[in-house]
Amino acid sequence: MEERKEYRIGELYNVQNGLSKGGEFFGTGYPFVSFKTVFNNYFLPVSILDLAETSEVDRIKYSVKRGDILITRTSETAEELGMSCVALSDMPNATYNGFCKRLRPCHNDIVLPEYIGYLFRSKAIRSIFNSLSSMTTRASLRNDDLLGIKLSLPTINEQKKVASILRTIDTKIELNRRINDNLEQQAQALFKSWFVDFEPFKEGKFVDSEMGMIPEGWKVGRLCDFAIITMGQSPSGDSYNENKEGMVFYQGRSEFGNRFPSIKLYTTDPNRIAEKNSILISVRAPVGDINIASQDCCIGRGLASIKARGNYNSFLYYTVKSMKKEFDVYNGEGTVFGSINKDSLNSMPVIIPTTEEISNFEKITSVLDYNYEKCHRENIILTSLRDNLLPRLISGGLKINDLNC
Numbered sequence: 001m002e003e004r005k006e007y008r009i010g011e012l013y014n015v016q017n018g019l020s021k022g023g024e025f026f027g028t029g030y031p032f033v034s035f036k037t038v039f040n041n042y043f044l045p046v047s048i049l050d051l052a053e054t055s056e057v058d059r060i061k062y063s064v065k066r067g068d069i070l071i072t073r074t075s076e077t078a079e080e081l082g083m084s085c086v087a088l089s090d091m092p093n094a095t096y097n098g099f100c101k102r103l104r105p106c107h108n109d110i111v112l113p114e115y116i117g118y119l120f121r122s123k124a125i126r127s128i129f130n131s132l133s134s135m136t137t138r139a140s141l142r143n144d145d146l147l148g149i150k151l152s153l154p155t156i157n158e159q160k161k162v163a164s165i166l167r168t169i170d171t172k173i174e175l176n177r178r179i180n181d182n183l184e185q186q187a188q189a190l191f192k193s194w195f196v197d198f199e200p201f202k203e204g205k206f207v208d209s210e211m212g213m214i215p216e217g218w219k220v221g222r223l224c225d226f227a228i229i230t231m232g233q234s235p236s237g238d239s240y241n242e243n244k245e246g247m248v249f250y251q252g253r254s255e256f257g258n259r260f261p262s263i264k265l266y267t268t269d270p271n272r273i274a275e276k277n278s279i280l281i282s283v284r285a286p287v288g289d290i291n292i293a294s295q296d297c298c299i300g301r302g303l304a305s306i307k308a309r310g311n312y313n314s315f316l317y318y319t320v321k322s323m324k325k326e327f328d329v330y331n332g333e334g335t336v337f338g339s340i341n342k343d344s345l346n347s348m349p350v351i352i353p354t355t356e357e358i359s360n361f362e363k364i365t366s367v368l369d370y371n372y373e374k375c376h377r378e379n380i381i382l383t384s385l386r387d388n389l390l391p392r393l394i395s396g397g398l399k400i401n402d403l404n405c
Contacts, residue, residue: 004154004396010147012111013069013103019062020098021052029053031094038070038085038100042117042170046089054095062095062102067113069103069120070096073141081141082129084120086113101146112156114163119151122394154396161400162393169386176375176382180258183368183375191318194361195353211351218353224346227316228307231283231342232272232299239269246270248295252302253282256291260376270298274305277313279320281306283345285338288327290320294373304345314365315358319350 019032026032032052033044044064054062064070068087075081096102105111119125132145153159193199198206198215205216214220223229234251246268255261261280274280274293282289284302299305308316326348331338392398 003158004152006150006152007110008147009103009149009151012107012151013105013147015143015147016062016102016104017073018070018096018098018100018102019052019054019058021054025053027051030059031091033064033070033085033091033094033096033100035072035097035099038072038097039080039083041085042121043114044070044085044087044091048091048094052095054093058095059093064091064094064096064102065104066090067105067108067111067116069116071101071103071120071141071146072099073101074099078130082126082132082146084117086117086120088113088117101141101143103146109156110153112159112163114167115159118163118166118390119153119394122391124391124395125149125151152396158400165393165400166386166390169382169389173379173382173386176379177258180372180375183372184259187314187365187368188318188321190361190364191315191322194357195315195319195351196322209351211349214351215353218351218357220349221352222346223306223320223348223350225350226309226312226352228309229342229345230272230274230299230305230307232274232301232303232305234300235267235269235271235298239267241266241268247273248297249300250274250280250297250303251300252284253286253289253291256280256282256289259292259372260294261291267298272299272305273297274299274303275307277307279306279317280304281320281345283340285331287330287338287340288324290317292317294376304342306345312358312362314362314369318365323348323350 029051030053031048032050032054033048034050037045037048037050064087066087066089070085070087072081072083105113128149129141132141132149154162194201201215206213207216209220211220235249239246240249242265244266246266247270248263249265249267249270250261251265255264274297276293276295278293280291280293280299280303282302283304293305306316306320327340330340330344389398393400
């Protein structure tokens with residue numbers, strides 16, 4: 001029979017609040033683990049991109065070592081409280097955000113970091129954090145409450161087996177993400193080479209235009225010349241549901257992923273529809289963020305859809321993606337919250353190459369896009385598998401021997 005023992009967090013870990021610094025100290029210096037990094041990752045990334053000017057005393061007191069658990073200690077909502085991120089290796093010279101706490105293990109023979117990363121993200125532990133949050137104007141987590149949480153732990157050997165299964169799935173998910181990052185970079189580089197720098201066409205004749213010199217035969221038009229724009233409109237609130245009744249509904253950019261949005265809501269009363277493969281664009285601050293609709297969907301007033309008039313989905317996607325500076329003009333200029341309307345979207349100037357050049361681009365990028373979507377869909381399946389296995393393995397309800405692996 002599997003041995004499980006119960007411990008208070010305070011028996012296993014020491015707690016330390018994070019480092020608070022003024023805004024002028026950020027952007028240069030040493031690695032700094034941000035609130036966002038903790039919130040978005042089960043495990044600390046190998047490379048920490050955020051930087052902060054810190055002293056030697058700071059880097060000793062707020063250090064990050066293997067086994068450390070960084071936990072969000074305050075947030076605007078209870079649901080964002082107690083989100084954890086575990087370090088799987090020492091992070092030299094790194095410090096961590098003042099809105100987080102650090103739990104440092106004092107018994108390495110009892111807890112395995114790879115297992116703890118999944119345990120602290122399990123629904124059972126997340127529900128405990130939610131119940132402990134003290135709400136005033138912000139949710140907060142007190143040390144006494146944190147250290148008093150009870151954990152039921154299997155043996156180290158069992159922790160290793162559980163972590164190995166879950167990490168194998170996550171490793172494949174991460175590999176697919178890296179593949180997709182590479183595919184995206186290839187397509188973006190090709191778009192820039194052809195349609196921004198005009199490298200394949202430099203030996204030909206160029207003509208002047210309102211957007212500068214362009215290859216002869218190309219023209220400057222408006223976004224509406226090769227795309228149909230539909231502004232979103234939210235359906236009635238009582239039609240919203242999470243039970244998969246009706247049509248997928250995206251309210252705004254909060255559902256956006258790297259390229260495809262996450263499905264959270266459905267509506268039984270869809271009105272403004274974005275067709276599959278249309279671009280979904282945020283029309284409220286931050287204006288210009290984009291994703292691609294992976295199925296027909298209803299869009300709320302925070303979004304618009306941009307649908308190619310021909311079979312030019314990739315060209316349209318990278319064209320809109322390249323227009324970030326143009327969209328930034330609408331982010332809060334003269335108003336508290338930035339926004340853009342349909343007329344402004346329709347009238348945005350764009351360079352329109354010949355049909356032949358667009359088709360040549362599509363022939364190359366369609367293969368990249370196919371492989372990107374294949375990896376994305378595989379990750380949806382793998383994530384669902386991991387999320388279904390996690391609570392059952394963590395609780396001991398599903399035994400390792402019961403798995404056919």
